[in-house]
Amino acid sequence: MVVICTMVDMHIVENKSKSGKKIYRSTLLRESYREDGKVKKRTIANLSNCTPLEIEAIRLALAHKDDLCALGALSESVKLHEGLSVGAAWSVYQVAKELGIEEALGKDFEGKLALWQVMARVIGQGSRLSAVRLAQIHAAGDVLDMKRGFDENNLYDNLSWLSENQAKIERKLFELRRGGNKPKLFLYDVTSSYSKKHLFLEEPVFFLHLNCF
Numbered sequence: 525m526v527v528i529c530t531m532v533d534m535h536i537v538e539n540k541s542k543s544g545k546k547i548y549r550s551t552l553l554r555e556s557y558r559e560d561g562k563v564k565k566r567t568i569a570n571l572s573n574c575t576p577l578e579i580e581a582i583r584l585a586l587a588h589k590d591d592l593c594a595l596g597a598l599s600e601s602v603k604l605h606e607g608l609s610v611g612a613a614w615s616v617y618q619v620a621k622e623l624g625i626e627e628a629l630g631k632d633f634e635g636k637l638a639l640w641q642v643m644a645r646v647i648g649q650g651s652r653l654s655a656v657r658l659a660q661i662h663a664a665g666d667v668l669d670m671k672r673g674f675d676e677n678n679l680y681d682n683l684s685w686l687s688e689n690q691a692k693i694e695r696k697l698f699e700l701r702r703g704g705n706k707p708k709l710f711l712y713d714v715t716s717s718y719s720k721k722h723l724f725l726e727e728p729v730f731f732l733h734l735n736c737f
Contacts, residue, residue, distance in 0.1 A: 533555065533556045534553070534554070534555040534556075534568070534586060534589075535553075535554060535555070535556070535586065536551060536552070536553055536554075536571065536579065536582065536583050536586070537551070537552045537553075537554050538550070538551050538552075539551075539552065549572070550570065550572045551570075551571040551572050551574065551579055552567050552568075552569070552570055552571060552572075553567070553568045553569040553570075553571055553582065554566065554567050554568060555568055607663075608660075608661065608662060608663040608666070609661055609662045609663065610662070610663045610666070610667070612647050612662055613643060613647070613662040613663055613664055613667045614663075614667050616643045616646050616647060617639075617643065617667050617668065620639060620642065620643065624696075624697060624700035624701065625639065625642060625697070626639055627696070627700060628693050628696040628697045628700060629693060633670070633671075633672070634682055634685045636668045636669075636670050637674060637678060637679060637682040637685075638682055638685070638686055639668060640655065640659065640664050640668060640670075641655060641679060641682065641683075643664070644658050644659070647662065651676075652676040652679040652680055653676045655676075655679055656674065656675055656676050656679065659674070
């Protein structure tokens with residue numbers, strides 16, 4: 525047995541029913557089709573949770589489904605506005621939280637500025653001014669919940685705040701990473717080195733800064 529189905533129409537139907545004093549409304553996307561010579565209908569989707577503008581957009585698309593160029597002509601009157609980028613800032617922020625950097629820096633304005641300086645270095649290398657410009661592209665204020673803006677002068681002042689609180693921040697990071705366990709491994713980090721002729725040796729001597737992990 526061969527059943528032949530032919531699509532006839534797709535349309536939006538708005539239903540209204542009353543039960544007591546309550547009125548119930550539903551908006552359905554339905555299609556009519558012909559099957560073995562008989563016209564039948566079926567519901568494709570329930571659009572009741574869509575906003576009126578969304579329903580009108582679907583209705584407009586259905587009205588021009590055979591002539592999509594007509595929809596293109598409508599785009600000339602539509603203005604698009606691109607919002608701030610969220611993905612990079614949000615991803616780096618989650619890593620900073622996981623590592624305890626946010627907790628070590630604190631959640632006041634200076635702590636958030638310091639955290640953004642770290643995030644800006646990860647997202648894009650550059651100066652303090654470039655970090656300010658990055659904040660105007662990426663949603664720094666929204667991700668970090670900053671109530672006020674900032675400029676490069678705020679970031680330079682923030683470096684002084686970091687210097688004054690460096691020992692406290694490092695201690696907090698150490699506690700978060702190590703807890704009460706003392707490190708068993710010490711690694712040498714050559715932060716600044718220069719060669720000098722030793723008094724008794726001809727080979728250069730390097731001055732090393734000691735860090736523990």
